[in-house]
Amino acid sequence: HSEESRTEVTTSSSRGRAKKESPPAEVPPPKPKEPTPPPPPPPPPPPPALKFSKHPASVSVADADPFELVAMVAPGSQKLAGKWTVNGRPVSDEVEVVADAAAGRFALKAAEALYPDDGGVYRLEVTGGEALLVTQCSVRVAPPPAEEEPGLPPPPPVIIAEFPTSATAEEGTSVSVTAKANSAEATATWSKDGAPLTDSDRFQMVTNGGQFTLSIPVALSTDSGCYQLVAELNGAKETAAFALQILPGEDVNQKDLQSILDQHSE
Numbered sequence: 001h002s003e004e005s006r007t008e009v010t011t012s013s014s015r016g017r018a019k020k021e022s023p024p025a026e027v028p029p030p031k032p033k034e035p036t037p038p039p040p041p042p043p044p045p046p047p048p049a050l051k052f053s054k055h056p057a058s059v060s061v062a063d064a065d066p067f068e069l070v071a072m073v074a075p076g077s078q079k080l081a082g083k084w085t086v087n088g089r090p091v092s093d094e095v096e097v098v099a100d101a102a103a104g105r106f107a108l109k110a111a112e113a114l115y116p117d118d119g120g121v122y123r124l125e126v127t128g129g130e131a132l133l134v135t136q137c138s139v140r141v142a143p144p145p146a147e148e149e150p151g152l153p154p155p156p157p158v159i160i161a162e163f164p165t166s167a168t169a170e171e172g173t174s175v176s177v178t179a180k181a182n183s184a185e186a187t188a189t190w191s192k193d194g195a196p197l198t199d200s201d202r203f204q205m206v207t208n209g210g211q212f213t214l215s216i217p218v219a220l221s222t223d224s225g226c227y228q229l230v231a232e233l234n235g236a237k238e239t240a241a242f243a244l245q246i247l248p249g250e251d252v253n254q255k256d257l258q259s260i261l262d263q264h265s266e
Contacts, residue, residue, distance in 0.1 A: 048074075049247050050073060051074055051168050051245060052073060052133060052135055052166070052168050052245050053073065054071060054072035055137070055165070055167070055242075055243060056069035056071045056122065056124065056137040057069070057163075057166075058137040058138040058139065058140075058163035058164075058165075058241070058242070059137075059138075059139055060140040060163075061139070061142070062113070062142045062144075063114065063115040063141060063143055063144040064113065064114075064144070065113050066110060066111050067109075067113055068107060068109045069084075069107065069108045069122055069137060069139070070105065070106075071106045071124050071135060073105075073106065073126050073128075075104065076104030076105070077128060078101050078102050079101070080128045081099075081126070081127050082099050082106035082124055082127075083124070083125045083127075084097055084108050084122060084124050085122070085125075086118070086120050086139075087120040087121055091108065092114075092117065092118070094110070094114070096108070096110075096111070097109075106124060108122065108124075115143040115152065116141065116152070116153060118141050119140055120138070120139065121136055121138055121228075121239070122136060122138070123135070123226070133245065134243060135226075135243040136166070136226050136243050137163075137166065137242065137243075138239070138241045138242075140156075140158070157236035157237070158182065159186055159231040159233045159236065159237070159238040160181060160229075160238050160240050161180045161182040161210075162180040163240045163242070164179040164212075164214075164227075164229050164240055164242045165177065166243040166244065167244055168245040168246075168247065169244070169245075169246055170219075170249045171220055171221050171249040172249045173218075173249075174215065174216065174217050174218065174219065175219045175223070175244060176216075177213070177242065178211060178212065178213045179212045180210060181210040181211075181233065182210070183233050185233060185234075186231050186233040187233075188205070188229055188230065188231050188232070189229075189232075190203075190205055190228070190229055190230075191227065191228050191230070192225050193225045193226055197214075202216065202218075203216060204217065214227075216244075219246045220246060221246045221247070221248050222246075223246045224244055227241070227243060228241050
């Protein structure tokens with residue numbers, strides 16, 4: 001009896017030792033690291049601001065003399081379109097308008113200036129996409145001798161000896177425009193887009209012995225526009241037109257501009 005029990009125990013014990021243990025779970029090899037994607041390319045720079053690299057210059061000519069007004073816009077593009085007017089109306093058919101949009105060149109040619117029709121303020125508007133550029137200048141046409149063509153209106157007074165010139169400048173810089181009269185007794189007034197300018201920290205106007213100066217110590221983009229100088233002598237007046245284009249400064253923000261303006265006004 002005891003032998004049978006021992007046998008059973010032994011057998012039972014042998015069965016327990018015979019039980020196989022499950023092998024350890026296999027650990028998968030680590031996944032290779034995915035390469036870090038390259039950073040996205042920087043956005044393309046904005047197209048350069050459309051600007052007048054050359055403004056038309058005011059001229060004084062005699063009746064029947066030729067004259068030419070030339071403006072250059074950069075960068076040139078086939079999308080550019082230009083329109084000339086004189087004293088607010090389309091130029092006459094006798095005037096040749098030549099445009100090379102790809103080169104940014106816009107010209108107006110008169111083979112023979114006609115008094116008094118061709119005298120006045122010439123304005124050029126250039127459009128390109130959403131951009132609109134405007135510049136202007138004056139053309140003074142002297143009449144022919146009265147004995148040659150009687151009945152013509154009397155000539156306007158000639159007071160301005162040197163016309164003011166248009167300019168393109170960057171925001172935050174100083175701009176100065178000068179003109180000269182043929183008499184030290186002449187006086188001057190200035191206007192922008194039809195509104196008179198008054199002497200201030202923003203616009204400084206000086207008359208000195210027949211020389212007129214308009215200075216903007218710190219130009220802002222809002223100073224862009226069409227300007228006029230009216231010179232007066234003994235009750236007679238003569239007007240000269242010019243334009244300013246002030247480009248937003250790439251490295252100048254509004255805080256910097258305000259700081260410059262504050263320093264200047266102190």
